[in-house]
Amino acid sequence: MLLKLTTAISLFSLASSLMVPSISHSQSTLSRLNLQAGIDAANEARQAYAKDDLATSKEKFIEALKYRPDHPGLIYNLAVISATMGDQKAALDYVKHYADLGLYSPGFENQEMFGFIANNSFINNKLKNNLKVFGLSQKLVSSRHELGLVEGVTTLPNSDDLIVSAYHDRKVYRLHKTGDVSPLFEDDRLLGPMALKWGHNRRSLYVTSSALPQIKGYDDSLKGKSLIFKLDSQDGYKVADLIDLNDKFDGDLVFGDMIVLENGDILASNSAGNQLFRIKPDHSFDIIEIDNSLSLQGLSVSRNQQYVYVADYSTGIHWLNLADNSNGIMMEPDNASLLTIDGVYAYQNSLIVVQNGVQPNRVLQLTLDTNPKIIKDVKVLAANHPDYEEPTLGHVVGDSFIYVANSQWPKFTGDYDEQTNWRDHLKPLTILSLPLK
Secondary structure, three states, X not given: OOOOOOOOOOOOOEEEOOOOOOEEOOHHHOOOOOHHHHHHHHXXXXXXXXXXXXXXXXXXXXXXXXXXXXXXXXXXXXXXXXXXXXXXHHHHXXXXXXXXXXXXXXXXXXXXXXXXXXXXXXXXXXHHHOOOOXXXXXXXXXXXXXXXXXXXXXXXXXXXXXXXXXXXXXXXXXXXXXXXXXXXXXXXXXXXXXXXXXXXXXXXXXXXXXXXXXXXXXXXXXXXXEEEEEEEHHHOXXXXXXXXXXXXXXXXXXXXXXXXXXXXXXEEEEOOOOEEEEEOOOXXXXXXXXXXXXXXXXXXXXOOOOEEEEEEOOOEEXXXXXXXXXXXXXXXXXXXXXXXXXXXXXXXXXXXXXXXXXXXXXXXXXXXXXXXXXXXXXEEEEEOOOOOOOOOOEEEEOOEEEEEOOXXXXXXXXXXXXXXXXXXXXXXXXXXXXXXX
């Protein structure tokens, strides 16, 4: 069956694999992406498929692919339709395109539909190669206790210990190098903590928190609420400031990530929409609409504080010029799949990103062009690590990237009873360290 596409062009529930180690930039992707035209065409394709009109469905998916030429979901659907129609040559072409993206889907194991793949050793081997473990990520520390939905991690000043945010538990913990954990910050007002970011003086620790059904004690009165805490590390991590914009914004707020600019402004991404909030120290704020975005995730800022790079889970990496708030989707190389990216971190002239909506999950390095709106090269740094179970956020430390390997979000989907022994099904939290040089 076809992938369920929430926006009819978004990518969900795909299994993927290694991208080729390095991909050169191509001028063929420099035209502005027309997201809405692609969505419309893919919606029409899905409607036609539901009516068993495969010819029209294929035609419309091909049209959608013109607007998103390397969109894995569209390519996979075209492979399915071509195979269903008995056009093995076309199906193989789409499977090869999929494999060239460095992706793999369990759907290709459907012998009834894709049995002919086994007869093509080149494509079959390429797909299998995309499932290999890759990279130099090493275990930094594992917790001795099961923590509920760890989302973020950062360093603790003057210590080998780390700080982690446990979304379900509604707590920020100190993760000792021994693997023991102890509460660092608890507050009845704290919702589910996500991002952890230090201010420039490394005294103030900022924590975003939001209310999704996965948090402990969730009820409908919390829906769409989000808070940002500023903690004073020199005063026992007590609350120095609390930013509450819930009554000042007409809509749901899920502040999933943020950055602290050199002038003290906070830039927070709203994962429930397409807005970035630029919040000043006095809590006044501006809302920046990010064009062609649906669910904003991680963000980072360039060394000169001129450009911000923010991931949208469904459309890729976007650039924002802080001088005039102009923004757009970054141009990327051919055969690159940059959807379902969560964390984004600046490192030298590149971005380190965590991609957790494909399988195996992976960490990529995106090298920027002299034109800051262009990604000229994509390199896989790590993929399919045995500890991966939806990696999320991280932190660049010198020439290393530390990150949460196993948030275990999939274990918190659907309904679950707080009184059950769900923690018995969790694995210990693992933080990995990945060399960047």
